[in-house]
Every structure is written in C-alpha cells, then in structure tokens.
Amino acid sequence: MTVRAEADGVSVVACSGEFDQDTVGLLHEACERETAGAQLLVLDVKGVAFADSSFLNTLIRLRRIRPLALAGPLPAQLHRLLELTGALPLFEVRQSGVA
Numbered sequence: 001m002t003v004r005a006e007a008d009g010v011s012v013v014a015c016s017g018e019f020d021q022d023t024v025g026l027l028h029e030a031c032e033r034e035t036a037g038a039q040l041l042v043l044d045v046k047g048v049a050f051a052d053s054s055f056l057n058t059l060i061r062l063r064r065i066r067p068l069a070l071a072g073p074l075p076a077q078l079h080r081l082l083e084l085t086g087a088l089p090l091f092e093v094r095q096s097g098v099a
Helices: 024-034 053-065 076-085
Strands: 002-006 010-019 040-051 068-071 092-094
Touching: 010 024, 010 053, 024 053, 040 053, 040 076, 053 068, 053 076
Parallel strands: 010 040, 040 068, 068 092
Antiparallel strands: 002 010
C-alpha cells in the first residue's frame, strides 16, 4: 500500500495484493493514520488480486468515517464480491483513476 495526498483534501491509498482477515488490518490502520485530515479518501483498487468479506467490511467502515471513492477499474473478483453482496451501489467507482 502506498498513501499520497493530492489537491483539495484528497488522499489516495493504492492497494495491491491480497486482502483477507490477516492483512486487512494494515489497510484500515494506514487509512486512519495517514489520511486522517482528508476530506475524500480514494482507494485505488486496480491492483487488488483478492478481497474477502474482511476487505468489504473495512470499505464500509472507512465509508462511515468520511467520503470514500474507489478508483478502478475494479478487478473482476472484487466487482463480483461487491455485486453479490449488494454493496456495489454504496461506492462511487471512478473507472479512469482518481481525477
């Protein structure tokens, strides 16, 4: 994961690899610690190879803290997870990046 601040109070967290109950805590901690002052949190999820319900729960928790957008395109497995759980409409998905 990498975190970068952008203009207008936007923080971008680039996620890559696999996210499950053993690794998702690192994402949550990074988002809380590194992006605390952000008005908008953007998770760049293009590099997510696997995500389970722990990742979905983290997305929902982060969304409760501040506005959250996902930068895609969404990987097929993540898209399927969000679609099957009915969570896809909860998130703004920016297909072409963060802008």
